[in-house]
Amino acid sequence: MRENGEPTEVLRFAPSPNGWLHLGHACSALFAYETAKELNGRFLLRIEDIDVGRCRPEYEEAIYEDLAWLGLDWERPVRRQSEHFADYKAALKRLRDMGLVYPCFATRKDIADAIAATGIDARNWPVDPDGAPIYPGIYKDLAPAEMNRLMWEGRTYAWRLDTESALAKAEAIAGKALTFSEDGEGPNGETGTCAVKPALFGDVVIARKDVPTSYHLAVTVDDAIQGVTLVTRGQDLFHATYIHRILQVLLGLPEPRYRHHRLIRDDAGRRLSKSARDMGLRELRAAGKTPADIRRMVGF
Numbered sequence: 001m002r003e004n005g006e007p008t009e010v011l012r013f014a015p016s017p018n019g020w021l022h023l024g025h026a027c028s029a030l031f032a033y034e035t036a037k038e039l040n041g042r043f044l045l046r047i048e049d050i051d052v053g054r055c056r057p058e059y060e061e062a063i064y065e066d067l068a069w070l071g072l073d074w075e076r077p078v079r080r081q082s083e084h085f086a087d088y089k090a091a092l093k094r095l096r097d098m099g100l101v102y103p104c105f106a107t108r109k110d111i112a113d114a115i116a117a118t119g120i121d122a123r124n125w126p127v128d129p130d131g132a133p134i135y136p137g138i139y140k141d142l143a144p145a146e147m148n149r150l151m152w153e154g155r156t157y158a159w160r161l162d163t164e165s166a167l168a169k170a171e172a173i174a175g176k177a178l179t180f181s182e183d184g185e186g187p188n189g190e191t192g193t194c195a196v197k198p199a200l201f202g203d204v205v206i207a208r209k210d211v212p213t214s215y216h217l218a219v220t221v222d223d224a225i226q227g228v229t230l231v232t233r234g235q236d237l238f239h240a241t242y243i244h245r246i247l248q249v250l251l252g253l254p255e256p257r258y259r260h261h262r263l264i265r266d267d268a269g270r271r272l273s274k275s276a277r278d279m280g281l282r283e284l285r286a287a288g289k290t291p292a293d294i295r296r297m298v299g300f
């Protein structure tokens with residue numbers, strides 16, 4: 001809290017409207033909301049709807065309805081990422097101007113074939129924290145003329161971050177090795193000052209031909225634009241912070257603190273997914289559960 005009584009901390013819950021909310025979302029939303037209350041901070045809701053193919057208006061409506069039913073309140077207007085592509089495009093352009101992104105024309109099959117060609121068993125090929133195989137770099141050093149030819153042909157492509165060069169550049173700008181401050185805990189108990197180790201991701205997709213952003217770029221740009229000071233989210237996104245810190249430094253954005261929380265699991269110990277119907281907030285509500293029951297179920 002500032003001396004004039006204005007809140008200094010800004011927190012957010014940032015769901016993607018590509019399915020119905022379940023207990024895992026309730027946990028994340030309540031975690032952000034209650035932490036904001038504790039810190040006398042602001043609580044924002046952000047709709048992460050860049051995946052135009054999978055996001056649907058009825059899911060977005062359900063987010064507002066379910067969160068209100070849970071007793072949450074948030075500032076209006078709500079930022080909807082699909083209305084801000086120009087912001088992400090500008091950030092992407094800066095990364096391009098720095099020579100840190102390149103167009104990758106590889107299909108999933110091209111990637112699988114390139115991995116097979118190395119002679120390494122696909123099951124032993126490293127995967128990134130999102131479960132995608134580490135990009136084998138097939139289009140990384142394409143000659144400019146070839147790149148132009150493929151673009152003119154109208155081929156689909158994704159913009160990938162040259163992660164190694166991006167880290168080197170970010171460290172040169174920062175004048176030191178990159179770290180972030182974790183107030184909570186990562187999946188392996190990481191806490192306090194954490195080192196940024198993006199090699200885990202390889203060259204991640206930062207934008208696509210038809211959508212000028214990806215989760216990583218949009219979340220980084222938005223947290224800065226919205227003045228988020230404490231990023232709270234599930235431990236499944238802990239490693240993504242490596243990429244976000246690099247982007248923050250490259251784009252000259254402020255550094256928030258992070259507080260990752262444990263994930264809600266089903267009875268078999270599996271992470272909840274959008275298809276975990278029995279854990280859906282709508283199903284639980286229809287079965288007579290109250291908001292207080294939901295709070296208890298997720299530990300609040």
Ligand code: GLU
Pocket residue numbers: 014015016048219232233234237
């Ligand atoms: N939109 C992301 C999700 O639904 C969360 C983004 C974040 O909290 O950084 O999983």
